[in-house]
Amino acid sequence: MRAVNPWLLFLPAFIVVGFNSFLPIVYAAYLSTQRFYLTGIEAKFIGYDNFTALMFDETVWRSLLTGAAFVVTCLVIEIPLGLVMALMMFKESKLNRVIRTLISYPILMPPITVGAVWLLLTRPDIGPIPNFLNQFGIVYDIGSNPFHAFFTVVAMDVWYWTPFVILVFVAARASISPEQYESAMVDGASSWHIFRYITFPGLRYALVVVLLIRMIDSLKIFDQVWILTSEGPYKATNFMSIYIVKTAIGQLNVGYGAALSLFFLFIIIILTFVMLKLVFGRRSSS
Amino acid sequence: MFDMSEKKVDRRTWIATVAAAIGGLAVGAAAGYFATPREVLEKMITTTVEKIETKTVTVTGSPPKPEEELIRWWKEASKPYSGTTIKVLAQAWEPNFYLRDVVGPKFTELTGIKIDWELTSNELVMEKEILDMERGTGIYSSTYDDQDMVGTWIRKGWTYDYTKLMDEHPELIEPAFNPDDIFPLPYCKDAKGHILSIPAEYFPKTYIYRTDLFESPKEKEDFRKKYGYELRPPRYYDEMLDIAEFFTRPPDLYGFIGADGAKAHEALGFDFFETWFPSCGATGEGLDPYPRDLLPGWGINTKTWSSRMENGGALDSPQAVRAIETFLKWLPYAPPGVRAMIYVESGEQQAAGKVAQAITYTQFLSTYANPELSKIAGKFRVTLPPVDREYWRPYMPIGYADISGYTIPWCSPHPEAAFLWAQFVISPLNELERAKAINTTVRTSVLTNPALDPLDAKFGGVFSLIRDPIARKYFVGTPLEIGDYAPLLYVFYTTLAKAVAGELTPKECANELARAIDEELVKLGYK
CATH class of the missing domain: 3.40.190.10 (Periplasmic binding protein-like II)
Known part of the structure; x- marks a missing residue:
């Protein structure tokens, strides 16, 4: 029987990945070198002019800054909250199972539905949130107040994604062997020491995964924000994804939109690389 | 001083006097028109609007043909296209739901031409039709969009020229299709007066x-x-x-x-x-x-x-x-x-x-x-x-007048069938009922039809308002x-x-x- 080149076995995967990821990126790279409006104007090669333009585009930097603030705020809330709740409900019991099922409900919803639900919750005329806050004299308006818009999107993200964080931590906590806890207790370790030296190291890789996924996800956030606030007052929620879509689809400026997309992709790759290096690099050195 | 004796006025003097009178009147009217104080003109406009409920407007264009004759025509004219399916891209909202649910089935029943609807948001209609036309993929036989886009079609030349289509296929022009009767049509023509979109809504x-x-x-x-x-x-x-x-x-x-x-x-x-x-x-x-x-x-x-x-x-x-x-x-x-x-x-x-x-x-x-x-x-x-x-x-x-209509992409696989559909929507077979259901019409003959009077009050007097051709001029398209x-x-x-x-x-x-x-x-x- 003739030996088959083992690389051939990778071929289907190469084709799928290449078609799904590589080709669009190559096409985006091509578009980014064009002055190309989707309005029938002849596309014109302009080299790296689109990239030069984005370097001087105030909205790009403002959007990145807004995105960074959003990611940090979300992670600072979601990770500790998720961790605490996971530790409270990781034990197998009927009540915990019910609670875990109930709190998982948001992640089953499509993002577009989440946006629509929050739009109804926050509508100044019929929304329960503004009506509740009005009782305390707080005028809540995501249409005119940039802080309200920004923190409402943060709240929506926390509501939507904290259950995911909880589930990952619950699974990770369940995988730590009980013997370690028993030994620690026999040795008289305090609760803090048990958390510091057993629980936290056991959850470290789950933490990295959650951080990585949530960071990238939060940076890319689009659907919910598109529905809820769009770019928001004072562009308070004009994240890069929103700006890219408004440029490429709203303004039909496909060439510049492609350049923005590639630039954004580059930033996400760099951030992911740094995160992986920080965590796994440290692991291999230790 | 003056010779008051009876004297026959010669022909030349008559003509000169009449011409001078007409000229004087014209100059006077023009001077009056341009010198009319703003307030007077404004009053004219506002009183026009206040009075229009009782105003009657002369119907222009030929009277619609009897229904049976039209039905016969539709059956005959559409025979070569029977069995064709046209894909129509349009905005997902009430007027188009009405077309999909009421007018479309009637069209299919009469002509045998089926309609495959793609109803989506206005933004996506724009994006999809532009992509289709720009790339020439030929997905859509007809697209239904805002008149805002007509300028784009003029600039790009991406759509069928209905006027040329009518020249090439006179057998496809519905006997009741009267461009003079379609009042928003001027906003859907290019500089040469060629029709690029057949309007179906005027709001x-x-x-x-x-x-x-x-x-x-x-x-x-x-x-x-x-x-x-x-x-x-x-x-x-x-x-x-x-x-x-x-x-x-x-x-x-x-x-x-x-x-x-x-x-x-x-x-x-x-x-x-x-x-x-x-x-x-x-x-x-x-x-x-x-x-x-x-x-x-x-x-x-x-x-x-x-x-x-x-x-x-x-x-x-x-x-x-x-x-x-x-x-x-x-x-x-x-x-x-x-x-x-x-x-x-x-x-x-x-x-x-x-x-x-x-x-x-x-x-x-x-x-x-x-x-x-x-x-x-x-x-x-x-x-x-x-x-x-x-x-x-x-x-x-x-x-602003929000006008929407049917355009045929240059790459449309079935332009003739799409042309028939665009005419059918505003055909006298449907237009009055459509106006009653979704409070819009593009035909003067329907707008002025007394059958709409009972609905006028229900819709806040909108028909009265736009029946007045002067008031209507104040609402302009893109x-x-x-x-x-x-x-x-x-x-x-x-x-x-x-x-x-x-x-x-x-x-x-x-x-x-x-x-x-x-x-x-x-x-x-x-x-």
Whole structure:
């Protein structure tokens, strides 16, 4: 029987990945070198002019800054909250199972539905949130107040994604062997020491995964924000994804939109690389 | 001194006298016309609108053929295309649901031509049809979109020329298809007069007010005491703001809302060039034809392709500044959260009876008139929108006519069948029933049909309003010179949003808008 080149076995995967990821990126790279409006104007090669333009585009930097603030705020809330709740409900019991099922409900919803639900919750005329806050004299308006818009999107993200964080931590906590806890207790370790030296190291890789996924996800956030606030007052929620879509689809400026997309992709790759290096690099050195 | 004796006047003297009389009358009329004080003309306009309920308009065009004859024609003409399926791309909303559910099946039954509907959002219609036409993929046989796009089709040449199609296939022209009867058609033709889109909807963007409030003796009395004049639909924005202030009684009633809310959204852009800029005079005079060198609402000069005053444009003019100021002035009288609203939410506020007056899309009137969906059913009326007292001049546009129609992409796989469908929608076989169901028609013969009279009051007098050809002239479509609607709209709304948010003063915003539009026009290759 003739030996088959083992690389051939990778071929289907190469084709799928290449078609799904590589080709669009190559096409985006091509578009980014064009002055190309989707309005029938002849596309014109302009080299790296689109990239030069984005370097001087105030909205790009403002959007990145807004995105960074959003990611940090979300992670600072979601990770500790998720961790605490996971530790409270990781034990197998009927009540915990019910609670875990109930709190998982948001992640089953499509993002577009989440946006629509929050739009109804926050509508100044019929929304329960503004009506509740009005009782305390707080005028809540995501249409005119940039802080309200920004923190409402943060709240929506926390509501939507904290259950995911909880589930990952619950699974990770369940995988730590009980013997370690028993030994620690026999040795008289305090609760803090048990958390510091057993629980936290056991959850470290789950933490990295959650951080990585949530960071990238939060940076890319689009659907919910598109529905809820769009770019928001004072562009308070004009994240890069929103700006890219408004440029490429709203303004039909496909060439510049492609350049923005590639630039954004580059930033996400760099951030992911740094995160992986920080965590796994440290692991291999230790 | 004078010879009073009877003397036969010769023929030459007769002719000279009559000619002098006619000439004198013409000169006098012209002088009178141009010298008529603004107030008199305004009065003429407003009284025209007030009187139109009793006005009768002569129906132009040939009378429709009898129904049976038309049905026979449709069966015969469509035979070569029977069994064809045409894919139609259109916006997902009530008028198109009606076409899908009522008119479409009737068309299929008569002609054997099936329709595969793709109903989606307005933005996606635009994006998908442009992609289809730009790439020539030939997915859609017909697309149904806003007249805003006709300028784009003219500039790009991406659609079938109906006039040529009719020349090539005279056998496909419905005997009742009479271009003179289709009143929004001038907005769907190119400079040569060729038809690029067959309109099927005409919805003016009007002023709407609550008759239960405006006609209440107590409210009238209180208003007179407070402001010193009668409570009535306002002619000017200062009056509108008085009324807005008077009726602002939170949390149940607010004074005013614009048709598109005030969210940083595309709607903010089109609200300005549809309503606020024209009604504040940021445009040239002249209605039909409008001044081709200064585009109504858009403030762009087509000779210089600039929006700056120094180049004949108007976006940094005092009129544009006034429009932005006026927009900001009504915001305090709007329901809370107006800065998070677009046209949908604005319509909801109106239907919920939350506002005393508004600018509205008349597409929503059938909802407002439905007591199951609205609290203002039977309690509203529409009329011409107010204007700026200082800057608006008679014979300037006031507002916008939202016209939609069928275009055939150049790569359409079934242009003939698509042409038949476009005609069928507005065929006399359907048009009257369609007008009754969704309160729109594009045919003068249907608009003036007494069968619509009982519905006129239900829909707030909208038919009366647009039956008047003078009043109708004040609502203009998107200028046909706008060949890049979407990119320019983006610049409009993102810049105007800064004024709404308070980042820029109206003056700064107007200057920034003119600068940004000029920059975009260069990018788009206009100069």
